[in-house]
Amino acid sequence: MIRVGVVGYGTIGKRVAAAVGRQSDMVVAGVAKRSPDYAAALARETATPIYASDEDAVAAFESAGIRTEGTVADLVDRADVVVDATPAGVGAENRELYAETGTPAVLQGGEDADVADVSFNARANYEAAAGADSVRVLSCNCTGLARLLAPLDEAYGVRSARATLVRRGGDPGQTDRGPINDILPDPMGESHHAADVREVLPDVDIRTHGVKVPTTVMHLQTVRVRLDDPPANARSVRRTLAAEPRLMFVTGEFGIEGCGDLMDVGRDSERPRTDLWENCVFEESIELAGNECTLFQAIDQESDVVPENIDAIRAVTGVADAGESRHMTDRALGVGSLPTSPAHTAEVAPVDGDA
Ligand SMILES: NC(=O)c1ccc[n+]([C@@H]2O[C@H](COP(=O)([O-])OP(=O)(O)OC[C@H]3O[C@@H](n4cnc5c(N)ncnc54)[C@H](OP(=O)(O)O)[C@@H]3O)[C@@H](O)[C@H]2O)c1
Numbered sequence: 047m048i049r050v051g052v053v054g055y056g057t058i059g060k061r062v063a064a065a066v067g068r069q070s071d072m073v074v075a076g077v078a079k080r081s082p083d084y085a086a087a088l089a090r091e092t093a094t095p096i097y098a099s100d101e102d103a104v105a106a107f108e109s110a111g112i113r114t115e116g117t118v119a120d121l122v123d124r125a126d127v128v129v130d131a132t133p134a135g136v137g138a139e140n141r142e143l144y145a146e147t148g149t150p151a152v153l154q155g156g157e158d159a160d161v162a163d164v165s166f167n168a169r170a171n172y173e174a175a176a177g178a179d180s181v182r183v184l185s186c187n188c189t190g191l192a193r194l195l196a197p198l199d200e201a202y203g204v205r206s207a208r209a210t211l212v213r214r215g216g217d218p219g220q221t222d223r224g225p226i227n228d229i230l231p232d233p234m235g236e237s238h239h240a241a242d243v244r245e246v247l248p249d250v251d252i253r254t255h256g257v258k259v260p261t262t263v264m265h266l267q268t269v270r271v272r273l274d275d276p277p278a279n280a281r282s283v284r285r286t287l288a289a290e291p292r293l294m295f296v297t298g299e300f301g302i303e304g305c306g307d308l309m310d311v312g313r314d315s316e317r318p319r320t321d322l323w324e325n326c327v328f329e330e331s332i333e334l335a336g337n338e339c340t341l342f343q344a345i346d347q348e349s350d351v352v353p354e355n356i357d358a359i360r361a362v363t364g365v366a367d368a369g370e371s372r373h374m375t376d377r378a379l380g381v382g383s384l385p386t387s388p389a390h391t392a393e394v395a396p397v398d399g400d401a
Contacts, residue, residue, distance in 0.1 A: 048363055049075040051097075051125030051149075053118055053140060055085055057217050057348050058154060059131035062355045063094065064318055066129075068378045069356060071365065075125040078118045082110035097121040122149050127359050130154065137161060141180065150178070150362040152355055155185025155242065165245035167192035168357035168375075169292065172368035174246075175361035183354045187211050187265055188242040190325045190345040191254075193292050194269060195247055198339070201286045203274030205337070207252040211239060212266040214347060215258050224260065232258040264305040264326075265345040273337045280334040287327060288389070291372070291382035292353065294324035296344075300387055302328075305344050312346070315384055321349035323381050353381055 048071060052063045055077040066072045076095035079086055080103055086096055087110075095115045098104040107114045115121070122128055122143055127150045130137040134156030141161060144151035153162050162180035164171070170192045175181045184192060191209060198204055213232065216223030237256040244252060277283060287293050296302040302311065312320035323346070331342040353375045360371040376382055384390075 048072045048359060048365065049124065049126045050359060051075045051121040051128045052077045053097075053121065053128055053130045054132035054136070055079040055089065056131065056133075057219070058351060058355075059129070060085065060089075061319060061321065061349055061352045062129050062131060063089075065352050065356050065375075065379060066359070069374065070378065071374070072356075072359065076115055076121045078121050082107040082112045086110075086112050095121075119143060122147050125149060127152065127363060129355055129359065131355075145179065148179075151180040152358040152362065153180060153182045155183060155188060155351070157182055159242065159245050165242065166354065166358050166361065167196070167246045168354050168361075168368065168372055169193050169290070170196040170246040172357060172361050172371065175358060177364050178362055181358050181362055183351050183358050184242055184246060185239070186345055186347040186350050187213070187254075187256075187267065188239050189351050189354055190265070190267060190343060191239065191243050191252070191269070192246050193290065193325055194287070194327075194343065195243070195250055195252070195271070197286055197290050197293075198271055198273065198283075199247065199250060202276055202283075204250050205272040205274050207243075207250060207272075208270045209239070209252070209254045210268045211237065211254060211256045212268075213256050213258050214261050214263060214265055216262055217348060218262045220262075226258070226260040228258075228260065230258040232256045261305075263309055265347055266305060267343050267345065269341055269343065271339045273339060276334060276337040276339070280332050280339070283334055283339055284329065284332055287332070291376050292324050293327050293343075294322070294382065294384060294386055295329040295389065296326045296386045297329045297388070299330075300385075302326075302386060308344055308346075311384060311386060317380070319349070321352070322346035322384075323349050323353050323379060324384075325350065326386075329387055353379060 078097035080099040162182035163178040166181040215226040239254040326344040328342040
């Protein structure tokens with residue numbers, strides 16, 4: 047069993063800890079955070095060992111009646127691997143502690159690329175992380191792009207990719223980011239996402255632009271990909287993408303017209319925290335004109351990086367290869383299981399004679 051310490055128990059850390067708990071080869075050694083708030087109290091209810099960021103925080107937890115098992119340093123001592131899901135910049139500060147103790151670390155996309163030995167996406171460059179001391183899982187938008195571009199590149203060669211990322215203004219709890227009543231080019235020029243995707247797909251010519259909009263509901267990406275060797279029609283592209291468990295086709299035919307409908311899918315599915323771990327690819331949007339393929343995909347910013355974090359843990363500990371790890375992760379979480387298109391229900395519906 048791999049003992050995983052989760053440092054930072056916010057949007058991403060909570061979800062990674064829950065996903066670790068669902069794997070047959072991992073166990074949560076504990077979670078660490080800074081303040082003794084409702085999230086700490088609720089974690090305590092599930093018997094998750096809680097650690098405080100430092101000695102001062104230990105005292106604050108104690109005064110709030112929440113017992114801790116020590117500090118981040120104690121958790122790192124007791125873990126085989128650390129997933130650091132602290133706010134951008136804090137991971138870079140913690141990195142020294144992980145290096146000093148020789149504990150492999152999985153950091154997040156809010157950190158700069160040089161925070162870790164290698165940036166990581168389980169579909170694009172799993173092997174590059176094998177045995178690394180530290181890896182950085184790409185951010186939510188970049189994870190979505192890498193998952194899409196890797197299979198297209200393998201099948202047809204990606205000559206160039208251009209994407210506009212319509213980005214949610216903040217997560218549901220980030221009230222300090224709003225209310226925002228605007229539509230903002232963010233940044234005004236090219237966004238950093240392209241450089242991050244090139245960290246895991248170095249040969250892909252990609253450019254990205256971002257627009258921030260007043261919602262907490264998902265990111266929506268428009269992606270335009272020029273292919274070296276395009277197939278005869280868009281159906282072939284659909285077939286290629288349909289083979290990817292982490293790309294989930296969603297269709298207007300099933301009443302899914304936008305991100306609000308997708309959030310309702312998450313709620314109806316009774317997945318933990320209504321998470322949609324897959325890229326949500328709007329099936330009707332997939333078009334091919336000459337060598338240019340275009341589509342829309344929506345990304346659940348709070349959860350799409352979760353499967354990648356689980357795979358990153360296996361990559362740095364060297365316990366499974368890419369295919370095995372993705373399969374284990376997907377099966378344990380139920381990735382690819384939602385009936386969001388008639389094709390999916392037809393595929394899994396029992397046929398005459400089935401038991
Ligand atoms: N949210 C997203 O949409 C998203 C998507 C993909 C990647 N990411 C990346 O994931 C990382 C985490 O983001 P997030 O949104 O999950 O952040 P978050 O919700 O703000 O959570 C951060 C957590 O870190 C804890 N923390 C802060 N300083 C700490 C310290 N010194 N030691 C231990 N714990 C500490 C906080 O504790 P308290 O709550 O007690 O203060 C909180 O539990 C960032 O790099 C971000 O860019 C975020």
